[in-house]
Amino acid sequence: MAITVRSNATAEPRTKGDRRRARLVEMLGEGTDKRASVNELAEALDVSVVTIRRDLALLEKEEVISRTYGGASLAPGRREMTMAQREVSNVVEKEAIAQVAVSLLHDGDLVILDAGSTAERIAAAIDNRFELTVVTNGLRCINRLVGQERVRVLVLGGNLRGFNETICGGDAEMTLSHIYGNIAFVGAEAVNTERGIASRTYDQSRLKSMMLRQAAQVYVIADSSKLDDTNDYPYWSPLPHEWGLITDANASSEQIDALEECGATTILLAGEQIPKDSRNPKEQP
Incomplete structure (x- = not known):
């Protein structure tokens, strides 16, 4: 029996950057090849290429993604998000x-x-x-x-x-x-x-x-x-x-x-x- 229920949930992730990086990880997990160029990511998230590169550097440090020439993909065998990323997903x-x-x-x-x-x-x-x-x-x-x-x-x-x-x-x-x-x-x-x-x-x-x-x-x-x-x-x-x-x-x-x-x-x-x-x-x- 399916029942729909109303929630007054208004919680937001901690920062705009946290939300953006969580979405970036989700995007890299979508599609068939699961890779994207820096320009594609910047356009999809409506931010600058510099911002995306900074985000990718942080995620690479956490071993969540692997940077490729001109882009990025999820780290091999590491589709699991950290708790910090789950928290904002x-x-x-x-x-x-x-x-x-x-x-x-x-x-x-x-x-x-x-x-x-x-x-x-x-x-x-x-x-x-x-x-x-x-x-x-x-x-x-x-x-x-x-x-x-x-x-x-x-x-x-x-x-x-x-x-x-x-x-x-x-x-x-x-x-x-x-x-x-x-x-x-x-x-x-x-x-x-x-x-x-x-x-x-x-x-x-x-x-x-x-x-x-x-x-x-x-x-x-x-x-x-x-x-x-x-x-x-x-x-x-x-x-x-x-x-x-x-x-x-x-x-x-x-x-x-x-x-x-x-x-x-x-x-x-x-x-x-x-x-x-x-x-x-x-x-x-």
């Missing part, structure tokens, strides 16, 4: 998804919260409004929750993957095996109707698979760009028989139909009207 969509996710929470919930930039926005959007226990493996989520006195945080320990600030591994899985949440929000590199949700590493896919099993209600959190991602990711977590999706209003009707056929019983499209409640509301005193 699809910002409005991620903020809208976060607001919808938080609208599903109730006092007393135990929430399983995956790592990632969208999950970080959920952690921030909780904003100390609920008495919750949040179980997470995301460093950025932890930092967002530190000052929220009404939120008890249980950190899944294990191996730190610094590049995306995620904790995974056997210790995290062992801890999670003793937990069953009211609701889980699980991120994805991509959502595929046959394979499930994609991960960059084997350890991440194992932990996501467990998160999908360890809550009464499971929501995959993914902006609509991830619903059409055709990258051949190496690791996947199968979706449960029944699950929910929170995405943005740019998702197409064809995408929604396909997801419903593979078990998505609730699809929340952040962007338009607010449902009364997509969960069974608890009795209020």
Whole structure:
């Protein structure tokens, strides 16, 4: 069942330069050859060639892109964006998804919260409004929750993957095996109707698979760009028989139909009207 929801999200990336460089990386990942000349990039982004060269130098230093004669391409084998770049990518969509996710929470919930930039926005959007226990493996989520006195945080320990600030591994899985949440929000590199949700590493896919099993209600959190991602990711977590999706209003009707056929019983499209409640509301005193 697809439901459209309104979000008052107005968050903006940190600086104009951050937004431009995030878009530059996205552009280099589009198309067939995934390369572009300096002049093409400058024209597309409506800035000077000098500005583009400065941006490319910064991105090359971070090993995100490779500079070629007169242009640039994504670094070989490094299509994954840094957390700083994720933070300024699809910002409005991620903020809208976060607001919808938080609208599903109730006092007393135990929430399983995956790592990632969208999950970080959920952690921030909780904003100390609920008495919750949040179980997470995301460093950025932890930092967002530190000052929220009404939120008890249980950190899944294990191996730190610094590049995306995620904790995974056997210790995290062992801890999670003793937990069953009211609701889980699980991120994805991509959502595929046959394979499930994609991960960059084997350890991440194992932990996501467990998160999908360890809550009464499971929501995959993914902006609509991830619903059409055709990258051949190496690791996947199968979706449960029944699950929910929170995405943005740019998702197409064809995408929604396909997801419903593979078990998505609730699809929340952040962007338009607010449902009364997509969960069974608890009795209020």
